[in-house]
Amino acid sequence: MRKAERVDYILQRLQELYPEPPIPLDHSDPFTLLVAVLLSAQCTDERVNQVTPALFALADNPRDMAALSVEQIREIIRPCGLSPQKSKAIKRLSEILLEEHGGVVPADMEALERLPGVGHKTASVVMAQAFGVPAFPVDTHIHRLAQRWGLSSGKSVVQTERDLKRLFPVESWNRLHLQIIFYGREFCTARGCDGRVCEICTTCYPNRKHPKETLKA
Template sequence: MLKQDRVAYILERLQVLYPETPVPLDHKDPYTLLVAVLLSAQCTDERVNQITPELFALADNAHDMAPQDVDEIRDIIRPCGLSPQKSKAIKRLSEILVERYNGVVPEDMDALEELPGVGHKTASVVMSQAFGVPAFPVDTHIHRLAQRWGLTSGKNVVQTERDLKRLFPEEYWNRLHLQIIFYGREYCTARGCDGRVCEICTTCYPDRKHPKKTQKA
């Protein structure tokens, strides 16, 4: 199967499997999404969704979060892991939002990436899911599947994002990155598929004899 055929098949199959793409992280606006995505680093979405109700009861906007004690924030988010770094980032980014943007999350990739604890992937999620701006957030799961499906030979998520953006039309990006995540969690897991098990892997590469080794992100 040629690469363009794989791209067309993947688009069609994922649309059939996941016609709806709800955002996995519970939120009500760009600020609560930003905080939830920051918390999701090295933590499951399910765990984040268990933690954020208490955190957002304490403060659910930058104006209210900025004056909170960092230790209280840390105690609430401790189950998410990396709580010392994340609590400081949440407090400081809230202060910056108040100082520079009147408490409003900026609809600008560069401005988002300048905030503490907000990398390119987090900024891309906020741009795509909060503001509807075309972006293709790539995490380790998307990186793994893109390699198994022969869509990239990138050794890191930056190269993989570049390749996926080149292969797929821009109007599909925001939906597609969630569809790939959903499929990876359900069918093409890190241990459950080695590139020769799930439906998309076996359709794209029916004659693959050996496990597909993923270049680490």
């Protein structure tokens, strides 16, 4: 199967499996999404969704969050891991949103990436899921599957994002990155599939004899 055929098949099959993929992180607006995505670094979405209700009950907007102490934030988010860094970042980004953006999360990639604790992936998620701006956030699932499906070399997440954006139509990006995540969690897991087990892997590469070794992000 040629790469163009793989791309068409993957688009079609994922759309059949996940026609309306939900956003995995519970949130009510761009600010709560931003905080939730920041907390999800090296943490499962399920754990984040368990923690954020208590945090957002105290502060679901930049002004209230900035009024909390780092220690108050840290105590709530401790189960998410990396709580010392994340609590400082959440408080400081809330202050910056008040100081520089009128208390509103900016719909601007560069402005988001300048916020403490917000890298390119987090900014991309917010742009895509809060503002509907086409983006292709690459997490570990997407990075792994792009290699198994022969869509990217996997040399870096930057390269994977660039390759996927080049291969897939821009109007599919926001939905497709979620579809790949859900498929990676359900069928093409890190240990459950080695490039020779799941439906998409076996369809794209029916003659693959050896496990597909994937480079980590």
